[in-house]
Amino acid sequence: MASNTSDNLLKEFAPQLEKTGLLGKIWIIVLAFLILLGIFALYWQISRGHIVTGMRDNVVWGMYIVNFIFFMGISYAGALISGTLHLFHAEWRKPVIRMAEFITIISLLIGPLYIMLCIGRLDRLPNLVLFGRIQSPITWDVIAISTDIIGCFIFLYLTILKDLSKLRDYSELKLPAWRKKVYNVMALGYTGTPEQQLMLKRATDIMAGMVIAIAIIVYSVLAWIFSVTLQPGWHSTIFGPYFVIAAVYSGSGVLIVAMYIFRKVYHLEKHITQKHFVNVGVIMLVLAAFFGYFTFSEYLTKWYGSEKNDEILIKILFKDYYFFFIFSNYVGVLLPLIVVGFKKLRTINNITITAVVVIVALWMNRYLIVVPTLESPYLPIQDAREAWRHYSPTWVEWALTIGGIASFCLFFTLASKFIPIVQVSEVAEPVEPGDISLR
Amino acid sequence: MSEEHNKEKNSRRKFLKLGILAGAGTVATGAIIAANGGTSSESGEKIKVLTTSGEVMEVDKNFLIQAPVGRKESHEGIPGRKFVMVIDLAKCKNARKCVEACQRGHELEKDQEYLKVYLMQDSEKTAPYWFPKPCYHCDNPQCVSVCPVGATYKRSDGIVLIDNERCIGCKFCMTGCPYSTRIFSWKAEKEPEEGSVYSPEKGVPRVEGTVSKCDFCPDMAREGKLPYCATACPMGVIYFGDIDEDVVTNGVDTFKFSELIRDRSGYQYLENLGTRPNVYYLPPVDRQFPVERGYEGLEDDIKANYSETPFVKKLNHREDK
Numbered sequence: 165m166a167s168n169t170s171d172n173l174l175k176e177f178a179p180q181l182e183k184t185g186l187l188g189k190i191w192i193i194v195l196a197f198l199i200l201l202g203i204f205a206l207y208w209q210i211s212r213g214h215i216v217t218g219m220r221d222n223v224v225w226g227m228y229i230v231n232f233i234f235f236m237g238i239s240y241a242g243a244l245i246s247g248t249l250h251l252f253h254a255e256w257r258k259p260v261i262r263m264a265e266f267i268t269i270i271s272l273l274i275g276p277l278y279i280m281l282c283i284g285r286l287d288r289l290p291n292l293v294l295f296g297r298i299q300s301p302i303t304w305d306v307i308a309i310s311t312d313i314i315g316c317f318i319f320l321y322l323t324i325l326k327d328l329s330k331l332r333d334y335s336e337l338k339l340p341a342w343r344k345k346v347y348n349v350m351a352l353g354y355t356g357t358p359e360q361q362l363m364l365k366r367a368t369d370i371m372a373g374m375v376i377a378i379a380i381i382v383y384s385v386l387a388w389i390f391s392v393t394l395q396p397g398w399h400s401t402i403f404g405p406y407f408v409i410a411a412v413y414s415g416s417g418v419l420i421v422a423m424y425i426f427r428k429v430y431h432l433e434k435h436i437t438q439k440h441f442v443n444v445g446v447i448m449l450v451l452a453a454f455f456g457y458f459t460f461s462e463y464l465t466k467w468y469g470s471e472k473n474d475e476i477l478i479k480i481l482f483k484d485y486y487f488f489f490i491f492s493n494y495v496g497v498l499l500p501l502i503v504v505g506f507k508k509l510r511t512i513n514n515i516t517i518t519a520v521v522v523i524v525a526l527w528m529n530r531y532l533i534v535v536p537t538l539e540s541p542y543l544p545i546q547d548a549r550e551a552w553r554h555y556s557p558t559w560v561e562w563a564l565t566i567g568g569i570a571s572f573c574l575f576f577t578l579a580s581k582f583i584p585i586v587q588v589s590e591v592a593e594p595v596e597p598g599d600i601s602l603r
Numbered sequence: 604m605s606e607e608h609n610k611e612k613n614s615r616r617k618f619l620k621l622g623i624l625a626g627a628g629t630v631a632t633g634a635i636i637a638a639n640g641g642t643s644s645e646s647g648e649k650i651k652v653l654t655t656s657g658e659v660m661e662v663d664k665n666f667l668i669q670a671p672v673g674r675k676e677s678h679e680g681i682p683g684r685k686f687v688m689v690i691d692l693a694k695c696k697n698a699r700k701c702v703e704a705c706q707r708g709h710e711l712e713k714d715q716e717y718l719k720v721y722l723m724q725d726s727e728k729t730a731p732y733w734f735p736k737p738c739y740h741c742d743n744p745q746c747v748s749v750c751p752v753g754a755t756y757k758r759s760d761g762i763v764l765i766d767n768e769r770c771i772g773c774k775f776c777m778t779g780c781p782y783s784t785r786i787f788s789w790k791a792e793k794e795p796e797e798g799s800v801y802s803p804e805k806g807v808p809r810v811e812g813t814v815s816k817c818d819f820c821p822d823m824a825r826e827g828k829l830p831y832c833a834t835a836c837p838m839g840v841i842y843f844g845d846i847d848e849d850v851v852t853n854g855v856d857t858f859k860f861s862e863l864i865r866d867r868s869g870y871q872y873l874e875n876l877g878t879r880p881n882v883y884y885l886p887p888v889d890r891q892f893p894v895e896r897g898y899e900g901l902e903d904d905i906k907a908n909y910s911e912t913p914f915v916k917k918l919n920h921r922e923d924k
Binding site for chain 2: 220
């Protein structure tokens, strides 16, 4: 363990913080360009009205809401995965847990922006507070999400505090003075006295438990926005847990992809090994099984009972959305079971490809929840206008979707330039008692 | 007969002679203001009004002008009323006069409909029928429950209204309503006239980025008139009235609501959803017109709306042969 003292580690990670290579710069410029495109689309939508989107009177919620659920979902990666691993003292978590926490915070900041894109009168947003009604699930959502953001910020801050103090004390860091000052202020005078360590550990433990609870509540509330309505396809009692499982599932996928990319770009092969991919992969496998189970019981009961409107919905799902349905609910469930299930297939590349498939499948799953239901209301849509019958997103919605993904990547990149992407202080620490490895 | 209807529509100040709704006009506190020096001369007919200070005074009928009630008053509802609508499906032949009158009255575009006429067919072997669908002004309205800012609200007279100056446009009410009643203003709407006061009871002009819908025309009720759709229908399909007074009228015939519902087996649409609608339907029995009559005369773009219905598909199939 001699090579793993935190100073040595800092030396290893310092170049990531100190300079950005040519490729890194191009990457950042491309992302910034995509974000600008999104901002232009936003300007277009605000100046011309919501008519520039594909949403119309029947499908009143489209890709924005899909993205909202999706980003809120991946924010689970940190909340549940890092929270749980922290509480179980899983030793292997240390190199990957910070990525999970970054994913949480960044997607939690981007997700709610999408619900705002869907709101017709952004200028009246203060009404949500001024005239808020507690009966409305949207009010529950506002309260839940803001609590979640605060909770996750505190949790993240507690977990980076030690590293901040290390960065402050590390004299060889070649950084501009202002950044050192930022570290100095943010470290809050933490020096690692036994008393401070105990306090920090207690606080982190409490927050780890809290973020798990908050995250479950937030995602259930999100599901209830749909399931409290009477719409066929939404009015379902299992939506709460179904959404929670789907969320952690997509979060585990994003975590694997992040691990893969940072491992390659920052040369973390020594810290993030196949073991990590397999461990997170096993988490993904378990969640895939749960997700498949929930999906199956959701659609089985609808199909078997075949109430008139459920039948119409299922017909649409298997006719107009055949590819989506097969990809998200068959491939998206079975692939992780096969790839992670068989030992021979568990390579880093295979697991990462599976994770990408899972992420796409989960996005499609949300699309299948939001759009087809709105296309099959109780009263049949009798309207000659194509856009009133079928939703198809416009370039504005695509641009804003891509802009959102680009902002996620950009924030992630910048965050990794500010704080080492691996928990330097934790990795350097000896193994905690009560280590539970998932293997 | 249709001339008479037109006259009624055009003269907004003319009170309905039937008198069953006339009470609504005179009790309207604050809704009626005395006009200072209008061009009209005294009619000699005095009307009692309640001033804002609570005094009762008599004003000549011609010196009264109707002002729409403000946002605050519109939350109250017309005292002592509980509105109800009965739609007689046996008489509907999809003349679309109700839709057009509603669009004129609410300054809607041709493709914006508060009142839609569906071509319904409950199952394969049952007979198709025309089905006008306004807002049901439910007693357990989902739209009101889910609204995060109280922009849509239920009044004491049963009407569900929308305050377009409060609505944030989240469209949750649109997904909450199981009857697809609400429409969204996707693009810029007409600017309000200068000095005009917005009233949710009138709802015009609409506001971009907010939701609007059929409002049971409470501004007309305050004047003692029937909603635009009820007056416009040449067949007298739409009855409007007061469920507490147990009376409904289509402007020509007046019925006891309870007897009409009992004798003609009135029902509510999808009442199993627990929404408790205030619109009742009389089933399409002993029809006065074959269902084709409502389809043949339509303009092509309206016809296209029904192209996916089994009835029209069958009709087209037959023509092809």
